[in-house]
Amino acid sequence: xxxxxxxxxxxxxxxxxxxxxxxxxxxxxxxxxxxxxxxxxxxxxxxxxxxxxxxxxxxxxxxxxxxxxxxxxxxxxxxxxxxxxxxxxxxx
Numbered sequence: 199x200x201x202x203x204x205x206x207x208x209x210x211x212x213x214x215x216x217x218x219x220x221x222x223x224x225x226x227x228x229x230x231x232x233x234x235x236x237x238x239x240x241x242x243x244x245x246x247x248x249x250x251x252x253x254x255x256x257x258x259x260x261x262x263x264x265x266x267x268x269x270x271x272x273x274x275x276x277x278x279x280x281x282x283x284x285x286x287x288x289x290x
Contacts, residue, residue: 203240203241204240204241204243205238205239205240205241206238206239206241206256206257207234207235207238207239208234208235208239208257208258208259208262209232209233209234209235210232210233210234210262210265210266211230211231211232212229212230212231212232212233212266212269213227213229213230214227214228214229214230214273215227215228216228229273231269233262233265233266233269235258239256239257239258240256241256242256
């Protein structure tokens with residue numbers, strides 16, 4: 199049985215872009231992805247209107263940011279494992 203309720207499906211799309219020196223200094227994409235919840239999060243418009251912070255709670259902003267930090271930490275570890283950190287620090 200379907201219920202008539204509104205749910206939110208929060209999503210973060212991210213992309214890390216720069217100049218790809220191995221391809222004639224053309225724009226290159228180093229990483230991109232999407233972080234999203236598969237299950238809808240119940241949404242109550244009255245509560246959101248009454249409390250400005252409730253939308254951040256409903257969207258699980260803290261958990262979404264934690265997921266993004268996890269992704270970036272793992273991308274950085276992969277960067278080091280592949281030696282890119284040394285290449286990118288040449289200009290320092």
